[in-house]
Amino acid sequence: MQLGFVSAILPEQSLEDVFRLAAEIGYDCVELMCWPPGKAERRYAGVTHIDVTDLAGPQVQRFQELARSYGVTISALSYYPNMLVADRAEGQRYIDHFRQVIDAAALLGVNRANSFIGRDPKKSVEDNWPRFREVWGPLLQHAEARGVQVGIENCPMLFTDDEWPGGKNLATSPAIWERMFTDFPTASFGLNYDPSHMVWQGMDYLSPLRDFSDRLVHVHAKDVRVDQHLLDRHGSMAPPNLWHTPKLPGLGQVDWGQFFSVLSSVGYSGPVCVEVEDRAYEGSLEDRTRSLRQSYRYLRQFM
Amino acid sequence: MQLGFVSAILPEQSLEDVFRLAAEIGYDCVELMCWPPGKAERRYAGVTHIDVTDLAGPQVQRFQELARSYGVTISALSYYPNMLVADRAEGQRYIDHFRQVIDAAALLGVNRANSFIGRDPKKSVEDNWPRFREVWGPLLQHAEARGVQVGIENCPMLFTDDEWPGGKNLATSPAIWERMFTDFPTASFGLNYDPSHMVWQGMDYLSPLRDFSDRLVHVHAKDVRVDQHLLDRHGSMAPPNLWHTPKLPGLGQVDWGQFFSVLSSVGYSGPVCVEVEDRAYEGSLEDRTRSLRQSYRYLRQFM
Amino acid sequence: MQLGFVSAILPEQSLEDVFRLAAEIGYDCVELMCWPPGKAERRYAGVTHIDVTDLAGPQVQRFQELARSYGVTISALSYYPNMLVADRAEGQRYIDHFRQVIDAAALLGVNRANSFIGRDPKKSVEDNWPRFREVWGPLLQHAEARGVQVGIENCPMLFTDDEWPGGKNLATSPAIWERMFTDFPTASFGLNYDPSHMVWQGMDYLSPLRDFSDRLVHVHAKDVRVDQHLLDRHGSMAPPNLWHTPKLPGLGQVDWGQFFSVLSSVGYSGPVCVEVEDRAYEGSLEDRTRSLRQSYRYLRQFM
Amino acid sequence: MQLGFVSAILPEQSLEDVFRLAAEIGYDCVELMCWPPGKAERRYAGVTHIDVTDLAGPQVQRFQELARSYGVTISALSYYPNMLVADRAEGQRYIDHFRQVIDAAALLGVNRANSFIGRDPKKSVEDNWPRFREVWGPLLQHAEARGVQVGIENCPMLFTDDEWPGGKNLATSPAIWERMFTDFPTASFGLNYDPSHMVWQGMDYLSPLRDFSDRLVHVHAKDVRVDQHLLDRHGSMAPPNLWHTPKLPGLGQVDWGQFFSVLSSVGYSGPVCVEVEDRAYEGSLEDRTRSLRQSYRYLRQFM
């Protein structure tokens, strides 16, 4: 396993800065954000550490040399839009860009591209399914042709009110993953597994490591604290931001010893990237850097 | 406290049959269903043990004598439609009928009328609120004028797919109850508290007994089993009928000893009515009768 | 084992009333209060169902016939004063009266007399010990000579402020019981074991059943609820009445199934008497009678 | 479901006495022991309430009438020897007798015959398997031909030293049941499921109710207490009688509310028979009768 971090937490840093910090702390790899250049649409989005729309040959070589020189690998290229958004034209722009992310992952020899399935949050899973099939069939063929594995993060994307009630990503549960992988069995289709989302949905986060071991493309190390006094007040039907808080690894309810116990036993040997979405560590670049150092120290005892 | 049951489980029985069975088993009271005569719209609905649209003086006297002769009291008159349904004309019919239920409760000297707040399930709590205020202000004035207490059940009414995502009843959490009672502080407005709905929403079901002790108009004794292996598969965002099962008291996850411990300590002295919605006991009238006997035996050890 | 109740909850009832109620509910026995006739000094004290100061031969025979006629036995004669109170003259009156209780137990063939050790609450255990030895040596010789077993209840007698900090009874823990039985090894000296007091002191209430099985003279069935939200506020050093509530069996934190599991396995075959000190059931004689019926139903499933 | 008891606890009582007691307490049925007449070989064995070796037509009619007259049904005929014992001649006698039990179950219209698979305790599961196949193939054909369901109890038969290490019954775990039912898929082959044996083996006792719901022929209600202080001393590899104690329902670690919750939800409608093996209730016939009354009261709150 390689320990890395998600570059979204360093939006103002250059690619070289990201590599340098990773190397200095001791991280093995980084998951690089590849949003189209431009303004962020939501928190943690809109970060562009590699501009996949402008990736001429020399660029590719430069990035690879940069990684090599710092001794840090790229775990994946990532772009997390809502490709199944109700507005189809908007969705198509996201799809087109993700194709370019896949191309870039192939060009750079990274061979992992992470994203969400997307979802029209106003519709049920069932009602979203035809569009899922329509969008993802061609995308996965594209990835397969280029030898790239797509890692779908299991984040329900349900934090702010405008994401209510269904969130912006279908891939939230084992039942849905099974259906996804039944419809598209290609080995290019897998998970970017984040245990924290299982926790606040009341689910076992260890058994999927066993049940979907051959679908683990990438892993996110994020933690979460469910505040019981707030859940008592609002209930699980209320938007999660009323009762849960994303935290750094070790500051939440994931038992990371057990997590890495099972992860190592199922033979996972890929990247594990810290995803910082802890508001208590986002006040300044220094705070965010600190969060990466602390997460590194915490996780290194288990891997 | 008086131990009773909700008459909805005996739709084919006459009012006298209901009283007779209650008396035979030992129940102190019954909560009588007062749907408008006609076909049921959903499971457990559409039952009419008292037709409040036809309650001439002699009827009132007859019902009171019937109750007296069997030594069984009426804990409440009940009608659980969705008064805030999107179709306002439909909603108005429900509202008008509930006014009659309130009138009947006053006439019969029962003085408790149970219902739901209702909700447009496609809208957020916030977006439902103006309509809540519009509908319930006059209704509560009506109840107050007649000395009737309205007991709102805290059931999210989220079981079948067509109720997704918000369910058909706003009154699901302490945060919302506080808002309800702040907007309408009248003592005629209270809860028909059912602990089972707190369980599957991941909430403490004991602290509301203390925090809302002066709002406890009526209590339902229903239990629930959350099947963890199904929750692990679907997650709390999926419709609850995928991972939870209503059960008879004692066959679920409510700790009834603790429940009655706190309920007795806060001084509650009203009715506690068994609400049977356990599919394993609904195959025949005999099964349903058995469910009432079993629930009686179970609860009598705590009250 | 015989199921009974402590007669202190029926202060206004005559001995015959007590027997009659016991028989009617189904109880096998009663523990009879034998305070000196006069005004109660504290809640649950001052009850006189048998006046041991006036127990001529005919009385003895009458009481025995009464018991026989109702099919109810007397589990013990009881008197719970503070014999080690700082005021020695006052203490002596208590001691003298308890001697008479012992005599009466022998005369009636009951052979069990329950009490407290007593304690000067302002002094440490160590500082109370000399007085304990001084008082109890002669008392136990007296009991032994008459074939009476003394059952010391393990109640710390620490509920109201004036009992702070040490309470009015030394016999609160296994460490102290061991010391008691080491100093006075006579088989006439034992426990009237009440698991509820172990619960609020944070102690295992099952292992003493094994460790002191040969010292179990009598058992009290009382339950207790520790309200965590109140303990969080005040802490275990604050007087227990700020954070705990005595309750009927089944309405607290004693696991009675486990309790009777171990009690039966260690071969205990004596009386188990319900002690009602649940304020929620003390409003009226009817409430108190109800508490005895409910406790009976609850406990009969385990014995 | 029907509530009954296993007749082995009343070895000295006649069949009619057994029926009479069942009826008096309120039991719906009894599981009748059908050991060959003669001396018992081990505790709870050797009881003969119906002698299947002498079951002429009139006998059958007499037994059926007896059952009818007391309003008590026979849940199963039972005989629990070790048919796979190392001594083949001895094993054959057991096999031959169990054939007669099956015949009797058919004749009496009971259609359930309970037993163990048996096991040579000195051999591994694997090494016992050929003999299992050899013995049970013909037996199950015999049962199938007569319309009788064989209910195999999941008791490891590992209590006394001479049963170490493997116990005398192969059918101890879901893994083994699967193998049994794969080898012999006939619907005549099922389980007489006892949750207590799962408890002391550290296993979930609820999921088999779902996973083997179509194999539930009969259910035993026995409970068990694992004494942690003894397990801490000896460990799970030591013979279980060093650290566990069979107990009456409600006096052990089975959560019967959850047990009946799942049992009712999977649609089980057969017998549930109390099996008394609690030494604390075996001192006298009166004690054993008391154990049946107490178990009845305890279980009736859940069924």
Add this chain to the structure above:
Amino acid sequence: MQLGFVSAILPEQSLEDVFRLAAEIGYDCVELMCWPPGKAERRYAGVTHIDVTDLAGPQVQRFQELARSYGVTISALSYYPNMLVADRAEGQRYIDHFRQVIDAAALLGVNRANSFIGRDPKKSVEDNWPRFREVWGPLLQHAEARGVQVGIENCPMLFTDDEWPGGKNLATSPAIWERMFTDFPTASFGLNYDPSHMVWQGMDYLSPLRDFSDRLVHVHAKDVRVDQHLLDRHGSMAPPNLWHTPKLPGLGQVDWGQFFSVLSSVGYSGPVCVEVEDRAYEGSLEDRTRSLRQSYRYLRQFM
């Protein structure tokens, strides 16, 4: 947040030694003991790393330069006597010295002075209150005038027999803190919060971080192990040293991940100082130094 340690564990070391060790290990700060020069009165007391009775201008500058040169800040000046001791003359000496500690904190620009409220252990909280008001009113005015925040540690000071029953510090619970801050609402009055004391009093140690977030002046990182086998023997009423053991962070029952999770989420940005009172690490200076290294490694994974 800054990670530091309490200097009391290094009584024989000079101030410079303390700074040097802190710097070498990596600590950000130290809490300096400021007892009057002289012999210690109790374990962990009597340590003087800064003599506030002799703090001429050059001294102040020297101390500040020392701190700067080692890159270590002073988190607070501390002095933990019993200012409410029964002997008023003795108490006055403590009060006078604490005034000097406050003055020194202002002079040095530290602006935090830690102490206890004090208590006459023989009196109830109520009976101590008048003296609390009398002593602390002027002290807090003094602190407020100098811009110094007083951090009261929530240690009950109840470990040795002579502290029984009430301990030597009133500030033991949220209920008492509320009363303190109601009587003296000045922002100069706050807590030096130590979660370990909540643990052995059976209290939630996380909710006070939220409820008193604006009163958190300083934090102590000490851990505690409650030995259940000893608590079972003595009960919570017995002096805590019979059943609890202070330990280094990570070797007790505080869940430090959860602690720092909530502490970071409420926005605390002040010092967290390791307080070593673990007898297993006090044998030699080397052991004590080791305890500071180990605690550093342990806590750095969470902050």
Add this chain to the structure above:
Amino acid sequence: MQLGFVSAILPEQSLEDVFRLAAEIGYDCVELMCWPPGKAERRYAGVTHIDVTDLAGPQVQRFQELARSYGVTISALSYYPNMLVADRAEGQRYIDHFRQVIDAAALLGVNRANSFIGRDPKKSVEDNWPRFREVWGPLLQHAEARGVQVGIENCPMLFTDDEWPGGKNLATSPAIWERMFTDFPTASFGLNYDPSHMVWQGMDYLSPLRDFSDRLVHVHAKDVRVDQHLLDRHGSMAPPNLWHTPKLPGLGQVDWGQFFSVLSSVGYSGPVCVEVEDRAYEGSLEDRTRSLRQSYRYLRQFM
């Protein structure tokens, strides 16, 4: 305490390599394997870092200098055969070799020699006992005469089928240890305590630290994960390799904070050696080296 590792995980490395790696990572000591030169008989066996059959004077000096030069001590010399194997001639070879290990431990000034008691797995503990006494009496006299402490690991040696049912080591439980130390009370006889074996046997792993504190010769830091879904399937009677997995410290169910809490409180000051038997870290020398680094980081937070 000294932190070390068991050298068996580095079979292909020379003694100097082992010392060098220990020093590089930071370990204080190593437990050296002393199997007779030749082919391994089972996994983790057959490793020879010191050949005790060829330990001339110069060798001793060389080894001591090697240790000194790397600043690493030898915690113990170890050899873990089955000295009580059914084949007595084979057993004698083991016994003879262990005598040489003891001699070597004395010569090298290590003074600790670790092993198993051994066991004929087909026989009960009772039936193994005479041979235990016969073999170990002389062995312990030999050790005592040389001032060497024998540390018996509490591993049941029950992982593969051929070890069923009793395993190859008698010393599995406190009950057996007591018997061992009663038969041979010499201070040269003690435990090489490994908490992980207590975990999968369902036992408390903390209380033996207190109860056998004077018998703790050496400690192993190995962890274990019991997979509940596998235990549910097979039960505790099935061979442990069907449901448990040895893991690195921190990746299992041992609570190491509590373990070192009690270990430090009982005054243990000897070696604690990481024993790597985690298949997920055994793929290559690099993996195994990584396992030692990770275990070091993990454990250093507690010691």
